[in-house]
Amino acid sequence: MSDIGTMLADTAERLFAAHAETLADANGAWPAATWAAIEESGLPLALVPEDSGGFGVPVPEALALIRQTGRHALPLPLAETIMANAALAAAGLPLAEGPAALVPAGDQRIAWGRFATTLVHDADGARHRTGQLACTATNTNLAGMPRDTLALEGSAEGSMSSNGPTLLELGALARALQMAGALDRVLELTIDHVSTRVQFGRPLAKFQAIQQEIAKLAGEVASASAAADHAADTYADGGDLSFAIAVARTRIGEAASKATAIAHQLHGAIGFTREHALHRLTTALWSWRDEFGTQRHWTLLLGKRALDAGPTNYWPMVVAA
Incomplete structure (x- = not known):
């Protein structure tokens, strides 16, 4: 840096x-x-x-x-x-x-x-x-x-x-980056909670079922992070921003739905209280998911690009992106 x-x-x-x-x-x-x-x-x-x-x-x-x-x-x-x-x-x-x-x-x-x-x-x-x-x-x-x-x-x-990105694209990119950042923090808070919360004489993180949920949460956060990074790189390089944002918003929106459910389940009721940081992150994620283009808008755009590419050009489109 x-x-x-x-x-x-x-x-x-x-x-x-x-x-x-x-x-x-x-x-x-x-x-x-x-x-x-x-x-x-x-x-x-x-x-x-x-x-x-x-x-x-x-x-x-x-x-x-x-x-x-x-x-x-x-x-x-x-x-x-x-x-x-x-x-x-x-x-x-x-x-x-x-x-x-x-x-x-x-x-x-x-x-x-x-x-x-x-x-x-x-x-x-x-x-x-x-x-x-x-x-x-x-x-x-x-x-x-x-x-x-x-x-x-x-x-x-x-x-x-103006011939550059539309304001919808700029706003959608901002929300994708913010959601990726919020998900990073959700994962950190959840790992800290299950590592310090003791149940039946040992930390929650020692239970195999909890470890499995943390692994699923980490996978969703990693996918969201990669999608946001790709959209940011595309903006910086002047590439096909509309497609990159559609990919990012579609994947990050899906990750937000799954990750917030897991995080709140592992935190229990405390995650919903005003005193805890988790609810501020999750309510922001649920809100940002449908701002500057709804989840449906970006998913449909991505689907249309895939259909327009057709069987012959679909894979080249994926690897080029």
Whole structure:
């Protein structure tokens, strides 16, 4: 990892850990001090090229920061702001001021919409940037994170044509990375729990049935991690991002369903309590699974690509990806 990448990763870890209690107790209020510390650290500029005002961090290392937000189930729009700034820089538009929201064409539930002071949205083949807008309806996802409806019509302050990834793809990539990070942490918490929880005079981890479930959980997490890494590499290399994201979101969504079931079973009732970190990760996973394209959307896209390839080109498509 580069020096600047290491510095940003260490900074992010310290910030997320230092503000974890504040974020957990926010109860819907905007944690202004925490966001100010994140902005001051420069984390929202991680994916912005140096000549556009960023740090010049290698793309894989910048994407690793998004994965870190997943490990902490971070209840702030840092992943969205990182991607929004990347989209704005690529379109030659001014970077975000404050927290940003990504608004794919036709999306009606905008992540962190009520708090976003910059919005990036696609319409009529162009990329648009606007400032804060009034909410027409407020809501939250299962993890308690704001998902709002905003009045976007005629709101653009600046627009540019864009031939790069769509906002749907950028948001879906962010969610894939966050889910992979959350699953990493779910596995760590579960291993720690069964290693320290004693039943019938010995740790749960000593029981063969528990070991088998941990092996299944680890397999799902490893598969999700590989799928997320492949999507990140494809974005960095300029490859077929839509296909890579469809693979990642399909596989990671499946892994999230299986892994959360195993983790909660092994934790018992304690995993559902507000005092335990597991429920914050699993509710985030269940929510992220259907954001920026539902599980069904990405699975159907993947199936269509397979059918379009046909019997002759199916295997070449798989190995090329």
